[in-house]
Amino acid sequence: MTTSVLSDLKIRFSKAIASAFGEEYANHDPAVAPSKDAKFGDYQCNAALSLTKKLKQKPQDVAAKIIENLQNDHSINEIFETPTIAGAGFINLKLKLSYLESQLAKMQKSDRLAIAKVDQPDRVIVDFSSPNIAKEMHVGHLRSTIIGDSIARILEFQGHEVLRLNHVGDWGTQFGMLITYLREVYPDALTKANAIAIGDLVELYRKAKKRFDEDEAFKETSRAAVVELQAGEPSAKQAWLLLCEQSRREFQKIYDVLNIQVTERGESFYNSYLSDVITDLRETGLLQEDQGALCVFLEGFSNKDGQPLPLIVQKTDGGYNYATTDLAALRYRIREDKATRIIYVTDIGQSGHFAQVFQVAKRANWIPETVQPTHVPFGLVMGDDGKKFKTRSGDTVALKSLLEEAITRARADIESRNLEASEEFKQDVAEAVGLGAVKYADLSQNRTSNYIFSFDKMLALQGNTAPYMLYAYVRVQGIGRKGEIDFASLDTDAVRLTTEPEIVLAKHLLQFAEAIDAVAEELYPNRLCQYLFELSQKFNQFFEQCPVLQAEESERISRLSLCDITAKTLKLGLNLLGIRVLERM
Ligand code: ARG
Secondary structure, eight states, X not given: OBXXXXXXXXXXXXXXXXXXXXXXXXXXXXXXEEOSSGGGOSEEEOHHHHXXXXXXXXXXXXXHHHHHHHTTSTTHHHHBSOOEEETTTEEEEOBOHHHHHHHHHHHHHOTTTTBOOOSSOOEEEEEOOOOBTTSOOOHHHHHHHHHHHHHHHHHHHTTOEEEEEEOOBOOSHHHHHHHHHHHHHOGGGXXXXXXXXXXXXXXXXXXXXXXHHHOHHHHHHHHHHHHHHHTTOHHHHHHHHHHHHHHHHHHHHHHHHHTOOOEEOOGGGGGGGHHHHHHHHHHTTOOEEETTEEEEEEEEEEOTTSOEEEEEEEOTXXXXXXXXXXXXXXXXXXXXSOOSEEEEEEEGGGHHHHHHHHHHHHHTTOSOTTOEEEEEEEOOEEOTTSSBOOOTTSOOOOHHHHHHHHHHHHHXXXXXXXXXXXXXXXXXXXHHHHHHHHHHHHHTSOTTSOEEOOHHHHTOSSSSSHHHHHHHHHHHHHHHHHTTOOGGGSOTTOOOOOSHHHHHHHXXXXXXXXXXXXXXXXXXXXXXXXXXXXXXXXXXXXXXXSOSTTSOHHHHHHHHHHHHHHHHHHHHHHHHTTOOOOSXX
């Protein structure tokens, strides 16, 4: 098993720099990166330039010393041709073909493409999906679900311990309002399971909210119901449980369709920890009173008049809010779950909220240096018209019908191409393509930008789409069928790289580990999509230019191996995006 060439090189160069110029340079940025231009080789080290000033030596001399020390570890010579120096001390490195071939052999033998697990796994929490009870899951939650799942898969693949948490909105004032309204108009719903469907529940929520906003007496009763609930009064508690249960069943249908694993640990879970948050903030001296509410004044956030902005943690009526819950959750995740990396996947609109919560937690000394909370924001989903995604009647789009439509459209496509196929086959293909397309369309965008939801674009066979990627995989399987090849029993030490398209493909295959590292570090899954897209393109170029089944025997086996490794990489890569491949389509 190996780590990526890039991470290996960074370590080697750091060592070389330290041994050349002294331990005080051990943390100097080795500035190693893949080369932008193939004529400078495959990797570059640009550290000489930044060292020149400090060392008062010519960059070429600095570079020469680095190379000398790099070569103290002879194993570098198995990986790279002799390093060369260009311009102002740039060190260029070119992979040896023999090294590429040996790595490909390892990849071919391994079901994880010879990518090693990390030595020191983190305990990671990925807080994602997180819809709200009694409301419908909307496209924003869909994005969070898809992006969060992919991030979790990638970190799990690397060997980290990942806790996938669904921080559902299952607590707070809306329940008082809902319970009060249902007690009035539909008491059965509060005692009998299944008495209302989620669709009705959403409508009821709307009506309850209207009453709440218009009717003072109703508002009072609702507030009292929240207090009842929070105090654990049995009938309120039972009503709440039923409401949650109904929503949960609906959410689960979506998770089943999308094949998502996530553990529910909603806001209510932290109920008994909320008062500790207040006590602790008071003890650290951060808590202040502002117009009856308890709050922490934030640094770097101000209101219109330039006054510091308060983060309210306990309202005038004694109630807690979204921020208090997140503070309690953060503490719990650090203290009880022992998480060292905590990732929150929500829309960009919540960036302020998380920055504020993290700030207060830091100032309260709840976040040890070893713990890193990170907000992973994403943009809005827009309609084809560039406006916020809505149905024609202006309602928010229900996720279930959205996913169904993707499948129906994919199904229509296969119906038109493959008349003889069995019912079962067509449905299977339609589901893999339709759902894969929805996920891929979301993941392939830079998540921070808004993205346009277009069935036509995401289902297109050309371009950076799921169908294009799935076809590349199917194509390889097709070669295997045509040549009656059992890929599993191919000789795994057969790759010999001779032509340019083979070398280009081989080098790209070796970069898979780098793409995975990059996503795990920066949390942008589109980096992996881009990698896979380029892989498909490079494979297609190879396949157009290099005969496979027609080649003479040793070349044939070598090229079939390249096909096999490409297919394995596509399959694993798509799997890390939550997308399943098809053998035929
Ligand atoms: N329920 C929230 C919403 O729908 C998202 C929760 C995200 N997670 C968190 N820990 N605040 O907007």
